Amino acid sequence: MRKIADAHSDYLAFNTLNESDGRLFDHADIPRMKAGGVSLQTMAVWVPAEHENAAEAGLEQIRFLNTLVMQYTDVQICTRPEHLTQDHGINVLLAIESGESIGCRTVNIQKVYDLGARMLSLTWNGENEFASGCMADGGLKPEGRKAIDELNCLAMALDVSHLNEQGFWEAVEGYEHKPCASHSCVYDLCPVPRNLKRNQIDKIISQNGFIGVNFYPEFLRNGKVADIGDIIHHIEYILDMGGEDCVGFGSDFCGIQYTPKGLASIADFQKLPEEMGRRGFADSLIDKICYGNFARYVLEFLH
Numbered sequence: 001m002r003k004i005a006d007a008h009s010d011y012l013a014f015n016t017l018n019e020s021d022g023r024l025f026d027h028a029d030i031p032r033m034k035a036g037g038v039s040l041q042t043m044a045v046w047v048p049a050e051h052e053n054a055a056e057a058g059l060e061q062i063r064f065l066n067t068l069v070m071q072y073t074d075v076q077i078c079t080r081p082e083h084l085t086q087d088h089g090i091n092v093l094l095a096i097e098s099g100e101s102i103g104c105r106t107v108n109i110q111k112v113y114d115l116g117a118r119m120l121s122l123t124w125n126g127e128n129e130f131a132s133g134c135m136a137d138g139g140l141k142p143e144g145r146k147a148i149d150e151l152n153c154l155a156m157a158l159d160v161s162h163l164n165e166q167g168f169w170e171a172v173e174g175y176e177h178k179p180c181a182s183h184s185c186v187y188d189l190c191p192v193p194r195n196l197k198r199n200q201i202d203k204i205i206s207q208n209g210f211i212g213v214n215f216y217p218e219f220l221r222n223g224k225v226a227d228i229g230d231i232i233h234h235i236e237y238i239l240d241m242g243g244e245d246c247v248g249f250g251s252d253f254c255g256i257q258y259t260p261k262g263l264a265s266i267a268d269f270q271k272l273p274e275e276m277g278r279r280g281f282a283d284s285l286i287d288k289i290c291y292g293n294f295a296r297y298v299l300e301f302l303h
Contacts, residue, residue, distance in 0.1 A: 002273040002286065005040035005248060005294035006266070007212030008095070008161070008183035010255030012061040013046045023048070027253035028266040030072055033090055036269035040078070040295055041090055042119065042182060044097040045112075046255070049126055055103030058096070062115050065094065077116040081302045084295060093298055095119035095159065095182070099147070104129035106146045113154050118301045119182070121159035122147060122171065125194075131167040134193040139166035140174070148174045157301045160184075160204075161214075161250070164193070168200055172207075179203075180210040180297060183250030185219040186237045194219055198241070205243045210297035212250020213238075217258050227261040228275050235289060244285065248294045 014024040033041060045061045047054040069075050074089025083091055094117045102108035102120075109120065122144055123133035130144035140148070148171060151158050158175045159182045160168050172179050181204060187195040196204075196211065204211055213234045217226035220234065231249075238247040253259075253266050262271050276286045 001037040001270060003039040003291040004037045004269045005291045005298075006038055006253070006269070007042050007180070007210065007248060007250035007294050008214075008255075009041060009043055009251060009253045009266070010046055010097075011041075011253070012043050012064055014254040016061050016064050017047070017057065022257065023255070025254055025257060027256075027259065027264075030068070030075060030090065032265050032267040035267040038090060038266060038269060039291060040084070040093065040298065042093040042095050042250075044095040045101045045117070046097040046124070047101045049098075049100045049124065049128065051100070054100045055105070055108065058101035058112075062094065062112070062117075065092065078298065079116050079118065079302060081299060084299055084302060093118055095121075095157075097121050097159070098124040098162065099128045099130040099144075100124070104143065106143060106150050109147060109150045109156070110154065113156060117156070118298070119157035119159050119180075120147070120151060121162055121182070123162050123167065125162060131171070132164050133162045133167075134164045136164060138164075140170040144171075145174060152176045155301060155303060157298075162194070165197070165200070172203060178207050178209040178297065178300065180212070181250075182210075182212045183214040183252045184211060185214050186234045189234055189237055190219055190222045192219060192222055201238060201241055201243070205238075205241060205246050209246060210294055211238055211243065211247050212294065213247065214256075215249075215251045215253070215260055215263060216256040217260060220260065224258050225261070228263065228271055231260060231272065232275060232279065244288065245293055245296070248289055248291075
C-alpha cells in the first residue's frame with residue numbers, strides 16, 4: 001500500500017457544523033483514512049461567512065480534532081519535524097481555511113498557530129476583511145497584508161486556493177516563503193474561476209511550492225461526472241510544466257458534493273497510484289505524487 005498525503009479535507013467542519021444547505025458530505029473518517037493508506041492529512045478549519053460566531057465555530061473544530069487525537073493513539077497533530085519523520089499512523093496538518101474561521105483578525109493567527117495550525121488561506125470564494133476570493137473582485141486589503149506579514153513572521157504556510165487572480169499575485173509577492181494551492185485544478189483543462197491559470201502554476205513551481213489537485217468533478221471537467229483519469233490528466237499537465245516535485249492530491253473530501261467515479265470516499269485513495277502504475281508512471285514518481293511532494297513541502301513549516 002502506498003503512503004498517501006492529502007492536502008485538503010473538510011472533515012472537521014463536517015463533524016462540527018450543522019450545515020443545512022448541503023455543503024458538507026460524509027467522505028471520510030479515521031478508519032477510512034487508514035483503509036486508503038493516508039499517512040499525512042490536512043484537516044481544514046472552515047466556517048461559512050454567514051455564521052453568527054465564526055471564530056468560536058473555528059475553535060470548536062480545533063477542539064474536535066484534539067478529542068480525536070485523544071481517542072486514536074495513532075493520530076497526531078503534526079507541528080514538529082520529528083512528527084513527520086516518525087511512523088506514527090496518521091499525521092494531521094491543521095489548516096485554517098479562510099479568514100472568517102479566525103474572525104478575520106490578524107491577531108488570531110498567532111493564537112491558532114499556538115493551537116497547532118501550520119497553514120492558512122485568506123479567503124473562501126467571496127470577499128472578506130482580508131481579500132477577495134475567486135467569485136469576487138479586488139485584491140488584498142490592508143488587514144490581508146498584515147495577515148501575510150504575520151504568516152512570514154511565523155513561517156506559516158500560505159494557501160492560495162480560493163483567491164482570485166489579483167489576490168493571488170499580491171499575496172505571493174508579499175509572502176516570503178513557498179506558497180501552495182492545497183486544493184486547486186488546472187484552468188486550461190477546466191476553465192472555472194477556482195482553477196489555476198498557467199502562469200500561476202508556473203509561479204508556484206518556480207518557488208518550489210505545492211499544488212494539490214482537487215477531486216471535485218466540476219473543477220476537473222466542469223460537470224458532475226469525472227473519473228480517476230481526469231485527476232491524472234490534471235496531474236500530467238502540471239508534470240509537463242516541470243512540477244514533478246510540486247504536485248500531489250488535495251481531495252477536498254467532505255467538502256465536495258460529487259466525487260469522481262471510483263472514488264466514493266477517502267478509503268478509495270489507493271486506486272490512484274494503481275492507475276498511475278497502469279499508465280507507466282515510474283515508482284519513484286508515484287511515491288512523490290502520492291506522498292513525498294506534500295511531505296517535503298510541509299516539513300519546511302514544522303519547527
